[in-house]
Amino acid sequence: MKDLESRYVDSLVERYGSPLFLVSAETLENNVKAFKRMFREKYPKTEVAYAYKANYLFQILKIIHKAGAWAEVASGFEYDIARRLGVPGGSIVFNGPGKTKEHLLAAVSQGALINVDNEEEIRLLVEISGELKKPIDIGIRINADVGINQRIDRFGFNLETGEAFRIVRLCEAAGFLNVICLHLHLTSYIVEPGGEGEYTPAQNIKLIWPKSAGMYEVASKKISKLAKKIKKELGVEIKYIDLGGGFPSIKDLGTYVSKVTGPLVQELGEDGPVLLLEPGRAIVKDAVCLITTILASRKLENGQKAVTADAGINILPTSYWSSQEVRPLRPSGKKLSNTTIYGPLCLQTDIVSRTLINKLERGDKIVVENVGAYNIPQGSPFIYPRPQVVMLEGGQGRVIRRAETINDILELEKVTNT
Ligand SMILES: Cc1ncc(COP(=O)(O)O)c(C=O)c1O
16 A cells, blocks of 8 residues: 555544554455456456455455455355355355364355365265265365475375375265366465474475466466366366465466466366466455554664564564565655564564664654555454554545454453353
8 A cells, every 4th residue: 555645644543543454445356356357368267266364354355255256265264254244155165174064064055165175074075965965066175296395295185196086086986076176276385495393393384475477387287187187087077277376466467367377278278167266365465554653762782773663463473474564654764774673562573574764763653564464364462452454445444343452352251151
């Protein structure tokens, strides 16, 4: 949100407090429409299912669905949010490795597309098929080597070993489950070589976003070839190819479109399966910024500057993975210097950004840009409660989630049976 006028922000902060999340309704809507349009121009049979995990505030989801996106959910909890919003089952893609029988049954009855993650889910779906006395259409999550050093076997069934093909054959032979979708999401985390087991569990896992367009080309080619093989050897028509999420912001999306659609058309033709895509970050990341106020400044031993802001990693947890993009709300003309921006938490790790920025003093406001993905849903009232979230729409601001209070927290502790 580069064009936020500082006077306007001042009055919003005065009214709603600091820190403050600001959401641009217009950017959300434009992102969904542009994402869909860009892919449909090359491959008309494209559907976009927004990945709820990136940000599932109801007012945000409403705009995204109104702009024409399906829902991609990764748990029964997210499935229920989609249904609460009135999303029809037929427009829900149900992913994730922890689906319960209860939610699988609901998803089957309501016509959602279930991408199966593991053999246990297959067993549950066979049971459900027996209980309902009808075969069930399913998708299969595939993992494949696309050139990222991932924990490749963390999700789904492997392509290269033939496991994925074997599972499809098994489902078809048993006659209970019809495989109609192949799903391959390129995860956003890579495992750095070496050190496995030596460090804490996640220490050698790094965020890569966006992945290179070439990886999508490999993924698209591999999955299209698998669909072709399934048709040829098992006579099974794959109706959906789902290439997951991980896409860059709209401004950088162009080259990804042809890398995804090219191999698909080449292998399966213009009128092949529906192409499903599950962007999260690409839709919400640049639609939200955070305004935070400087509380204190200090000089570090190495001579560099440091400031403490009133927003920390409890509300910006993605700062664990990469330094946030910040700018002063008002360009001050003061000297630029390398500055560490700490949050207010009593933690060494509460670092929001390390950046070159104009000298900051108590009371200055800074804008943390592009924080719409994976911060609000992962944020917690750790040491400080969560702040207001305000939606900007048609020149007006309205609170879409109010600031958390002690009472909200105490409410959860009112357990009546103890
Ligand atoms: C299955 C699946 N689809 C889509 C996404 C969304 O990814 P992104 O927000 O990077 O687009 C994720 C993210 O983890 C995912 O696991």
